[in-house]
Amino acid sequence: MALINCTECNKEISDKADSCPNCGISFNRKENKVKISKKTKIIAIILSIIIILGGIGSFIGYNIYTENRRIAEEHLRAEEEQRLEEE
Ligand SMILES: [Zn+2]
Numbered sequence: 001m002a003l004i005n006c007t008e009c010n011k012e013i014s015d016k017a018d019s020c021p022n023c024g025i026s027f028n029r030k031e032n033k034v035k036i037s038k039k040t041k042i043i044a045i046i047l048s049i050i051i052i053l054g055g056i057g058s059f060i061g062y063n064i065y066t067e068n069r070r071i072a073e074e075h076l077r078a079e080e081e082q083r084l085e086e087e
Contacts, residue, residue: 004015009023019026036044 002015003012005011006013006020006022006025007027008020008025011020011022013020013022017027
């Protein structure tokens with residue numbers, strides 16, 4: 001349990017208090033609970049990084065695959081052309 005300063009009267013009160021015992025202002029705790037916790041945010045960020053990296057990785061992998069196939073096909077074609085010229 002920590003002490004915080006009341007937003008209204010600036011007196012030290014418990015951070016668990018629903019209202020200030022000094023000036024009686026009530027704090028909307030429900031609103032805070034709805035907010036996404038730091039942990040959840042970090043997990044969401046890590047997950048999105050993994051998804052993005054996975055997407056980039058498969059994109060690069062696909063490009064390398066198609067590029068290699070193109071080079072191989074060109075090589076085969078060049079060999080065939082050379083063979084036809086020799087005949
Ligand atoms: Zn107060």
